Amino acid sequence: MTGEFALREHTADVAVEATGESTSAVFAAVADGLASAQCDDVPATGGERFSVEREAEDLDGLLYDYLGRLIYERDVRGVLPVDNDVAISRIDDEDAAQAAGGDENQYRLEATARGVDLADVDAREVKAVTFSQMVVEERDDEWYAYVVFDV
Structure with missing residues (x-):
């Protein structure tokens, strides 16, 4: 499952436009686009793989939460998340909803990324993901x- 992405200029921000054969592929492509934007x-x-798990009621919320978590992991671990799966x-x-803590979440994401030490790359800061557009x-x-x- 592979997806593709392209960076798009967006006023003072940066946008990632991605396609993929599945939701999993397009989410991974957007995450790779986030890395490329940085x-x-x-x-x-180089770098150790780490895991990310998220749940949300809809795909927009799931993508927002996932990308926000990657930015958090970058800041806390001091790594650039790349090679996203x-x-x-x-x-x-x-039963599945109760196993997830009783919430009525509808989507679950399980992902891994290779964390490249920020000291090993010339990275630009991306502050946050937005719901805008x-x-x-x-x-x-x-x-x-x-x-x-x-x-």
Whole structure:
């Protein structure tokens, strides 16, 4: 499952536009776009993989929460999350919702990323993900996402 992304200029911010064959692929592509927005040359090796798990009621909220978590991990761990791998599942039954803490969340994300030490890259700061103009939708047999980041 692979997705593609492109950086788009957006006034004083930066946007990532991505496509993928599945929600998992498009989420991973947006996360890779976030890394690209922060660093022109990502090292092909180095860094430890770490995990991220999130749940949300809808795909927009899930993407927002996931990308915000990657920015948090960057700040706390001092790493640039790259080579993102994402698996998204839907929580369809009541037992699964109760196992998730009783919430009525509908989507679960399990992801990993390779954390490249920020000391090893020339990184620009992306401050936050925004809901401004965010799109996550299926279009003609592929998934599409557009996300604006505050820089």
